[in-house]
Amino acid sequence: MTTARTAVALALHEAAEANGFSGVIRVDRPGEEPFARGYGLADRAHGLPMAAESRCGVASIAKGFTAVTIGALVDDGTLALDDLVRPFLGDDLPLVDDAVTVEHLLSHTSGIGDYIDESSGSITDYVIDRPLHELDNTEAFVPVLDGRPQVSAPGSRFAYCNSGFVLLALVAERASKTPFHELVQERVFAPAGMASSGYPRTDDMPGDLALGYLGDTDDRTNVLHLPVRGSGDGGAATTAADLHAFWTALFDHRIVSAQMLAVLTEPLNEVEDENMRYARGFWRGWESxxxxxxxxxxxxSARxxxxxxxxxxxxxxANASDGAWPVLEAVDWP
Incomplete structure (x- = not known):
């Protein structure tokens, strides 16, 4: 019998085989054995194969971890969605509009200037203009975020913004008086049982962490493109199994309350370029x-x-810049 899991897994597997995919695929449904498989190489220079259990960088998937960390702080009264950001910033980042709220940052409607311009150039461009080794904690990102004028009025329009999620990490850290990486560990990874997840330094990588490559055939890695340790907008490393654990814990209300989950996943803006809708830290299907x-x-590249x-x-x-997209095209995304 063909189940929803079987159909999706088969389509992804066949696309992976056809496209020379390098990365990890996992599909789960309660009561069924998971489909979990590694493809290609985790380390091309040493010929190390990718395993289903390999840890990989996941870029902006980590924005979901930031969003639910904020949600957990709202649940316990440390923050509120309508809190103004300015009291947490003080004299820092004076170009951030005083009307910007936590809600605006979560929904990409803050209108603040972004430290990464995703509207031009290539994903493999060198876009950070400060020494990457300095960016090892959230406070260290403040000079990177500084000096970028507001581009629209808070709440006036959707504009995907990496700076907004670094700013959320900064607000969470200052409000809770807990370093951001520790906070995500306490509020997300630990309650979800995500034992293989964290924010490793790029100059101190664990042996089971797959290297990220700029292209499918280009053996240069991404180490000179990323902060030495990520913050609220990215930089987490995890496994496909841990991401399954994340979804299970999230929808079992072990990370945030049912009410907060509904708030975080409520579609707010239709983003035609992505053929998806955006909520607060999460995307939703266009119609589903x-x-x-x-x-x-x-x-x-990952979903x-x-x-x-x-x-x-x-x-x-995928542990290559564009490797996931040909595989994901095999699945209908309503």
């Missing part, structure tokens, strides 16, 4: 209820999702 996180950066209707969760992570 599928909840989606997606990552794209030099050396990483993970949960379909509440079928209870299927899936993850495709």
């Amino acid at each position: 209820g599928t909840v989606i996180l997606e990552g794209y950066d030099a050396g990483v 993970t999702w949960h379909d509440p209707e079928s209870s299927v969760t899936g993850t495709v992570i």
